[in-house]
Amino acid sequence: MDQIRDAILADDLDAIGGLPTPGSYRAVLVRKDEQDMFEGLPTKGKDPRKALHVEEVPTPEIGPGEALIAVMASSVNYNTVWTSIFEPVSTFGFLARYGRLNDLTRKHDLPYHVVGSDLAGVVVAVGPGVNKWKPGDEVVAHCLSVELEDPAGHDDTMMDPQQRIWGFETNFGGLAELSLVKSNQLMPKPAHLTWEEAACPGLVNSTAYRQLVSHNGANMKQGDVVLIWGASGGLGSYATQMALNGGAIPVCVVSSPEKAEIVRRMGAELVIDRSAEGYRFWKDEETQDPKEWQRLGAKIRELTGGDDADIVFEHPGRETFGASVYVAKKGGTIVTCASTSGFLHSYDNRYLWMNLKRIVGSHFANYREAWEANRLIDRGLIHPTLSKTYAMDDVGQAAYDVHRNLHQGKVGVLTLAPEEGLGVKDPAKRERHLTAINRFRDV
Numbered sequence: 001m002d003q004i005r006d007a008i009l010a011d012d013l014d015a016i017g018g019l020p021t022p023g024s025y026r027a028v029l030v031r032k033d034e035q036d037m038f039e040g041l042p043t044k045g046k047d048p049r050k051a052l053h054v055e056e057v058p059t060p061e062i063g064p065g066e067a068l069i070a071v072m073a074s075s076v077n078y079n080t081v082w083t084s085i086f087e088p089v090s091t092f093g094f095l096a097r098y099g100r101l102n103d104l105t106r107k108h109d110l111p112y113h114v115v116g117s118d119l120a121g122v123v124v125a126v127g128p129g130v131n132k133w134k135p136g137d138e139v140v141a142h143c144l145s146v147e148l149e150d151p152a153g154h155d156d157t158m159m160d161p162q163q164r165i166w167g168f169e170t171n172f173g174g175l176a177e178l179s180l181v182k183s184n185q186l187m188p189k190p191a192h193l194t195w196e197e198a199a200c201p202g203l204v205n206s207t208a209y210r211q212l213v214s215h216n217g218a219n220m221k222q223g224d225v226v227l228i229w230g231a232s233g234g235l236g237s238y239a240t241q242m243a244l245n246g247g248a249i250p251v252c253v254v255s256s257p258e259k260a261e262i263v264r265r266m267g268a269e270l271v272i273d274r275s276a277e278g279y280r281f282w283k284d285e286e287t288q289d290p291k292e293w294q295r296l297g298a299k300i301r302e303l304t305g306g307d308d309a310d311i312v313f314e315h316p317g318r319e320t321f322g323a324s325v326y327v328a329k330k331g332g333t334i335v336t337c338a339s340t341s342g343f344l345h346s347y348d349n350r351y352l353w354m355n356l357k358r359i360v361g362s363h364f365a366n367y368r369e370a371w372e373a374n375r376l377i378d379r380g381l382i383h384p385t386l387s388k389t390y391a392m393d394d395v396g397q398a399a400y401d402v403h404r405n406l407h408q409g410k411v412g413v414l415t416l417a418p419e420e421g422l423g424v425k426d427p428a429k430r431e432r433h434l435t436a437i438n439r440f441r442d443v
Contacts, residue, residue, distance in 0.1 A: 001025055001177050004070045005416045008122050017135030021068065021125055027057050027114040027176035028395045028413075030083055035090040048084035048403055049396035057114060060172050060180050062127040063104045067183050069139065071121040072195035072417040074175045075386075075410050076395065077203045077234065078340055079168040081403045083115050084396075088343060094169040101147075101162065108171040116175030117143035117167040120189055120198035120423070121416070130183040138189040138425070141181050142370035143203050145170050156216060157366040165364060174199075175395060177416050184367055190378040191426035192433060196412035197384040197441070198423065201238065201377055204410065206365035208238040209373035211313065211335050213246065216369070217362045218311045218335040222247030227300060227309040227327065229316050231268065232259040234402075234410045235338070237385035237440075239313045240266055245381055251300055251309065255405075262408060265439055270303040272296075281323050290348065293326035300327055311335060318342030330355040337362045380433040383440040385409030389420050409440075 001022050007015045030051050038046040062068050083091045091113055099109025123137040133139065146153055146160040153160025167173025172180035189198050211217045212226070220226065226243045230236040231252030243250035244267050251270045252263040260271045279296060283289050300309060308329035314321060317339025324334050325347040336359065339345070352359070365373065376382040389412040390398040401407045417423065424430055430437065 001416070004124060008070060008072065008416070009418070009422070013122060013136035013138070016070075016122060016124060019124075022059055022178065024056050024058050025177040026054055026392065027178075028052055028054055028116060028392060029057065029112045029114045030086075030091075032092045032111040032113075035086050035092055038085055043085065043087060044404070046085035046087070048081060048399035051084045051086070052115075052396040052399060054393055054395070055112070057112065059178060060107050062125055062180065064128045065130060065183055066127040067130060067133055067181055067186060068124045068126075069119060069121045069141065069179045069181060070124050071119045071174055071176055071179050071415045072423060073120050073199040073389075074116045074413045074415055075118040075200040075202075076175075076398045076402050076413060077117050078338065078402060079117055079165060079203075080115050080175070081399050083113065083168060084399050085403070091168060094164070095171055098164065098170060110171060114171055114173050114176050115167055116173035116179070117165060118199050118202040119174030119179055120195045121179070123186070124178070126183065133183055133186050137186075138191075139186045140189050140198050140202055140374065141166070141174065141179070141185045142187060142206050142365065142367070142374070143167060144185065144364055144367065144370065145182055146184075158216070158363060175392070175413060175415070187371055187374045188378070189423075190374070192380070192424060192430035193377075193384065194421050195417045195423035196389045196414060196420055197386055197437070200384050200386045200410040200412050201373075201382070202370075203364070204235045205238045205377065205382065206370040206373045207337060207362070208235055208242055209376075210365035210369045211337055211362040212239050212242050212311070214365070214369050216366075217360060218313075218333045220246055220248050220311060224248040224310040225251060225300075225304055225307045225329075226311045226313055227251045227253065227324070228313045229253050229320055229324075231271075232262040232408055234385070234407075235315055236313070237263075237266065237409050238382065240268055241382045244268065245376070249304065251303055259408065272299055272303070281320060288322045288346065290326070293323045296323050297327040308332065315339070316341045318345055321345040322347040325357065325359070326351050328357050331357065333358045333360055335360045335362050380429070380436065383433070383436050385440050386412050387441075388412070389414060
């Protein structure tokens with residue numbers, strides 16, 4: 001690994017293809033023999049620091065259509081938290097099912113799971129059939145892994161029966177010194193960004209794009225009022241930027257005055273601080289409070305001058321879903337993913353059916369959507385929201401912070417990069433966007 005890292009740091013990328021592939025590498029992983037370690041504990045009592053380990057693992061064999069990437073930086077997404085606390089199920093079941101698919105996928109079924117669904121790095125080697133990418137290319141990766149042997153996936157690859165999230169439902173993820181991806185996960189690294197900046201948007205930026213902008217999601221248009229839950233967080237901060245950039249009117253819901261200030265610095269004007277308003281959407285574990293839904297709806301109309309939300313950008317799930325269905329306008333759209341506060345949603349269906357509202361499920365993004373989302377980053381129209389960067393040895397703490405909502409925006413992880421600030425290839429382009437980059441880095 002030292003030769004590869006040194007060549008990248010020296011910007012001698014042409015030499016990468018001539019270097020030997022390492023036989024092993026350091027990776028962040030969970031262990032199969034520990035998957036029951038949190039049995040009986042409530043979700044908040046499960047500590048990712050106890051389950052995530054940094055260990056040396058063998059380098060996987062590169063198959064047809066695959067690429068091996070030297071990972072300079074990665075990031076923590078909520079799916080890494082789920083993997084580390086073995087919720088809602090242990091991911092070793094995913095790996096076992098994938099391993100039974102064919103001879104090529106059998107290597108994923110291991111007693112350890114290398115996690116991570118983002119990366120920025122350099123192509124080290126490619127398998128047979130890969131023509132678009134070569135050793136030495138600087139890349140980022142999106143996390144959609146598909147087989148595309150079924151016709152269902154050829155209109156929208158997210159509909160492929162074998163669609164999986166790399167690093168969550170597959171092995172050899174991005175929180176490591178090396179990672180194995182399919183070549184159609186790769187996209188060009190934006191040249192004006194550092195390694196850690198380039199690594200952090202992938203999953204959340206693409207997810208927000210499909211959920212909000214794409215015709216497969218809410219199909220947002222200019223002038224739409226968009227209610228964005230968790231607007232300062234890893235997913236919501238990109239939705240907020242896309243709403244502003246696309247001519248929509250974001251109403252940003254946050255949970256503290258500090259987070260309210262963050263979205264205002266991003267350019268949002270209409271902000272609801274849940275803590276200041278004291279919303280309690282649930283009276284108890286079994287009973288929601290429609291009066292609180294009504295109070296939220298009144299607040300939205302107060303801020304917008306009388307308009308209800310055309311689109312509700314939903315991802316907290318159980319805690320907020322009843323309110324989301326209620327406050328969407330007649331004929332409006334609730335677009336949902338993730339469910340970080342719980343997967344079992346309940347709502348009053350009268351407000352859905354009698355008011356002709358739609359609930360749209362959204363999950364990550366197809367290659368075209370991910371490519372377009374990355375293009376917005378590359379053109380400086382959307383910016384990374386990176387609040388803190390951790391060393392790989394501290395990834396347990398990074399996941400713990402995300403689990404306990406102690407973070408803002410995204411948190412990055414340095415893997416092969418020895419320090420922050422490296423990897424910028426176009427300093428002139430960076431200078432043009434530096435004010436915005438720094439503003440969003442403060443998020």
